[in-house]
Amino acid sequence: MSKPGPLLFARERTDSTFEEIPIIDLKDANGSLTARRAIAEEILKNHGIPEPVISQAVDSAKEFFALPLSTKMDIDIHKSSNFKGYTALLGENTNPENRGDMHEGFDFGWEELYPSSDSAPRHDGAMAGVNVWPEHPPGFRESALSYYHAAIKLGKSLFPLFALALDLPEDFFEDKTTKPAAIMRLLYYPPQTGVVDDRVQGIGAHTDYECFTILWQQAEVKALQVLNANGKWIDAVPIPGTVVLNIGDQFARWTNDVFKSTVHRAINRSGVERYSIPLFFGSDYDVKLEALPSCVSEDNPAKYKVVTAGDYVKSRLEATYAHSKSED
Numbered sequence: 001m002s003k004p005g006p007l008l009f010a011r012e013r014t015d016s017t018f019e020e021i022p023i024i025d026l027k028d029a030n031g032s033l034t035a036r037r038a039i040a041e042e043i044l045k046n047h048g049i050p051e052p053v054i055s056q057a058v059d060s061a062k063e064f065f066a067l068p069l070s071t072k073m074d075i076d077i078h079k080s081s082n083f084k085g086y087t088a089l090l091g092e093n094t095n096p097e098n099r100g101d102m103h104e105g106f107d108f109g110w111e112e113l114y115p116s117s118d119s120a121p122r123h124d125g126a127m128a129g130v131n132v133w134p135e136h137p138p139g140f141r142e143s144a145l146s147y148y149h150a151a152i153k154l155g156k157s158l159f160p161l162f163a164l165a166l167d168l169p170e171d172f173f174e175d176k177t178t179k180p181a182a183i184m185r186l187l188y189y190p191p192q193t194g195v196v197d198d199r200v201q202g203i204g205a206h207t208d209y210e211c212f213t214i215l216w217q218q219a220e221v222k223a224l225q226v227l228n229a230n231g232k233w234i235d236a237v238p239i240p241g242t243v244v245l246n247i248g249d250q251f252a253r254w255t256n257d258v259f260k261s262t263v264h265r266a267i268n269r270s271g272v273e274r275y276s277i278p279l280f281f282g283s284d285y286d287v288k289l290e291a292l293p294s295c296v297s298e299d300n301p302a303k304y305k306v307v308t309a310g311d312y313v314k315s316r317l318e319a320t321y322a323h324s325k326s327e328d
């Protein structure tokens, strides 16, 4: 890392030929307006997700993934109508040119940690449906949801920064992220050693589907790489106490590519097991992803068909899981 700063504007960074991923210290984001306009597909320091919450979620993930395959397959994601539950090795394929991803996963979405009688039902359209939880290990749901809500809090604090970077009112995204359609994953990557088939990577080259992703990755296990504008893969080396933030396709569509989504992949050649936790922060599922007026001009006419966030995410998930559907 050269040095953490100066803070950069998203618009200046979208075609970036970065060689290292810049660090943004969020303690600066609470200060001056200038600092608050700083924005990112970056590494975030002082992100506010408490360390014990992270370690409990990771411990639960380790215990869950260590269960017998047949137990985990009880909650196979292919049985769910809204892509919730367990993904086995090679169960998904993020890059259609590849054969399948060498990771296991567990996916879930918004749910109150302590549901109350007045928890209003969600209207998730294409993505409607409940989470499915494993019976083991004990406390799995609580640790996963504790992390989820801490990451949601962080994500909500980032939307005003994105709004300011787009010259929008600071609260522009507030009523569009009331029950944010955030999907969280616990991921396990076995080590890939010896001769590795390039078409079977931990997770193949892809962009994420939502507005942005907050990614925690295990310290000391280098695996994640981000593609720069010169087509060069740059290591996103894990830095303790930080999370990675990257732009996803909902934001690319909404901003007419003023924010570009980041192509990334992960290959675990470290020789040891790796765990990571992405939280994909999307807008409410009924929001129409229509190019923001400030992002459309004669030189940059609207590029994308208008679609709701829910239909969009569902179509991407269908494509990702299609290759393994017929095997069930």
Ligand SMILES: O=C(O)CCC(=O)C(=O)O
Pocket (backbone or CB within 6 Å): 185, 187, 203, 208, 215, 217, 223, 224, 264, 265, 266, 276, 277, 278
């Ligand atoms: O595990 C990682 O570092 C990346 C995960 C990822 O890109 C994803 O789940 O979309």
Ligand SMILES: [Fe+2]
Pocket (backbone or CB within 6 Å): 206, 207, 208, 264
């Ligand atoms: Fe990703």
